[in-house]
Amino acid sequence: MIELISTTKCVNCNLCVKVCPTNVFDNADGGIPVIARQQDCQTCFMCEVYCPADALYVAPEAEESVFIVEKEVEEAGLLGNYRKAVGWGKGRKPAAVTDTTYFMLKALRG
Template sequence: MIELVSEARCIGCDLCVEVCPTDVFDRVPGGAPVIARQSDCQTCFMCEAYCPVDALYVAPQAEQPVPVDEAQLSASGLLGSYRAAVGWGTRRKPGAAADQTFRVLQVARGG
């Protein structure tokens, strides 16, 4: 569930508003979008994946809102961590490059 939009990091591009399939965010002219309908979040990570400045945090295991601390999320590397895991963004290695599941097929084929 979406838990945080970092006002300190947000550049106001509104990509999160655009990509959210359940219309969780509201635009704020001249400011960071707000989480207006948190209970509608389906934890799809689209907002976090598209945020170019890692200003969002989606709690992967939460079905109810959980308290978060932006400083702790930033220090632990969790702020924008989904985007990093899939390799989106400059100087990041695509997540598929680290995927070793292709080895299952190699072994099955005798390779």
């Protein structure tokens, strides 16, 4: 479930608003988007993966909202964590390239 939009990292691009399939976010005039319908979040990670600033945190196993402290989430390296794992963003590689199955399939394909 979406838990956090970082007030310090968000660049107001509103991509999270545009890509969310369940309309969880609202635009805020002159400010960062607002998590308006958190209970509608399906934990699909679309918002997090499209965020160019790694300003979002989606709790992967939360079915109900959990208490989040932005500073702690940032210090733990969890902001944009899913985006990092899939390799989106400049200079990143998908975690799959470190998986032995990836190398096995690559070798089989020649």
